[in-house]
Amino acid sequence: MKTEAMVEAALAPSDYLVVAPVVVCLVFGAILLMIRKRIDWHPFLAIPGFFLVLAADVLLLLKVAAEGPQTMMMGGWKAPFGIAFTVDMLGALFVTASGFVAFAAAIYASVSISRTERRYGFFPFLFLMMAGVSGAFLTGDVFNLYVWFEVLLIGSFGLLILGSEHEQLDGATKYCFLNLVATTLFLITTGYLYGLFGTLNMADIAEKAGGFENDGALLTIVVLFLVAFSAKAAAFPLNFWLPASYHTPRFVVSALFAGLLTKVGVYALIRIVLMLFPPQHAELAPLIAWVAALTMLVGAFGALAQSDLRRLLNYFVVAGIGTIFAGLALVGGEGTPGAASLASAAAAATPDVVASAAAPLLPAAGNLVVGLSGAVFYALHSIVVMTALYLAAGTAARIAGSSSLRDMGGLWRGKPALAALMLVFLFAVSGLPPFSGFWPKVVLVRGAFQAGLPWLGAVILFTGFLMTVASARIFALAFWRNAPEPAVAGVPGGSFDPQGEASPALSMAPLLILAAFVVAAGVMPQWLVTLTDIAARGVVDPAAYLGSVFGGAS
């Protein structure tokens, strides 16, 4: 009888790659906790640890690209009884991007985080948060996704209040309450979902969802998921916790939060609402379009109104989330073949583009594939660029002695390399060529016009214009002009660590690593477009995902 419910075949060592990113994070977090008194060793263990995580992520991405979605059943129970870890191209891309920025941030943290803060457990918290982030991207079970959300939230709480300054306690209070309510809403919805389906395995739900075509209860559940994940992703009107808190912790912590945590919400939205419930998603697409437009405008106008560099960047995060949401709203406008338009968008500059492993698609799904591919591309770009911007801002603020645009200045003359990198990242975040922000916006604007939502395309372009203005203001005030007359050096705005000033050269290394991606994805976008296209197809037509869970696991 055991054979009915258990996976009998032994797992090949390479099958463990599916859980490797999570396991490595947890193991290194535990080891660092055990040697918490030897804080000098922490960076020397943490940097190789994050390199291992990144290596596991990349190997997993290559395996998924070569063999399709991978599944591992916890405890050897067959689906849908055991908890499934299922990774397809979407999850593999997100987890690789997160491992990439975590590696860069760990190098940056090894010079910018003081000994006291290491003693309070900076690196163990970082590993714990990354375990949560990686787990959320890899799991194939709705309740397990909730658990990983909580794991990353606990880790982020620890990082957020590191230092216990007044500002941080204020920001953390708002962040904690609002995120707790959002995850509780996720849990409530999971309870309803279980009550309706009797299962929590994503593949099982995707198969059974067709039987609830016109069910009001299911639409309610999808709306609740939309609200919960929008709050996690900081989409308007649930975005207010983000500008209230993301500028209070250490720069490197802000960088990882801005890069990763909101994107986990976006990923969960794509995975659950788009993949599991396509008819309900199509019904809600106009609402998502409005949310996207308002989020973009709130982010762009908010950025223009700020006088503090970090608070300005907070609003860039919000604007980026709006742009990603725009890609999730592109249904309708029937009959346009998706792959052709996507390939031609990338082929505009590079004629040798090869269309991805193109399976014929339903015509109506074409626009969604285009939008989703653009949204995933933009999310990956946003993960890297937002992390890079906060790290560069951290270095700039440390040199200038302040993060207020009123006090900064003279950095172009003093640190030309830093200024050049900052300019690259500002171009990328505004969506200007030849950097990584340009191509996903091309795809999204074209997709919006094809899907019959020209106003949404116009909002994307207008937001890009406003963000260019805000970026120009950052560069003109903090870098281009001479330092303001009353020298304010030595008046730290709260979170500047004098220890890190010893080696600004080492803090440039992660910026260079991140800039390499920004340039590579901007100059040669087709490899990334090919991958995001596969990811988008996998979400719109999850047959391979289901096959991996029910067939390939045994």
Next chain:
Amino acid sequence: METALSLVVGCLFAVALYLLLSKHIIRMLLGVVLLGNAVNILIFTAGRITSVAPPLIPGDASVPLTDVANPLPQALVLTAIVISFSFFAFLLVLAYRAYQDLGTDDTDQMRVAEPENDGPPPLGY
């Protein structure tokens, strides 16, 4: 039984939301506790209240011989209890530290991170 529990869940949600809408952190904390308990009962109810027999299967059988209780919601609730308890402990300490350092538990007056009347950014140079 499900109907009665649903009503309990509804009442708990209503009270929790009312408390969470307060300006004072101490009331919001009470709201968080009630919210967590409401969710636990909700999951328990969503799993259907079927039977009181424990879900034990004899060694020589592959399925339960009688009607048994659904064990999965209990596992979910147990996980959720642990998580909500640890979160509440953290929030309690955080709120106390915030009250000590900021001198208020009124969220309207907690404006350290986002000062009022910050003024516009420099408009030229």
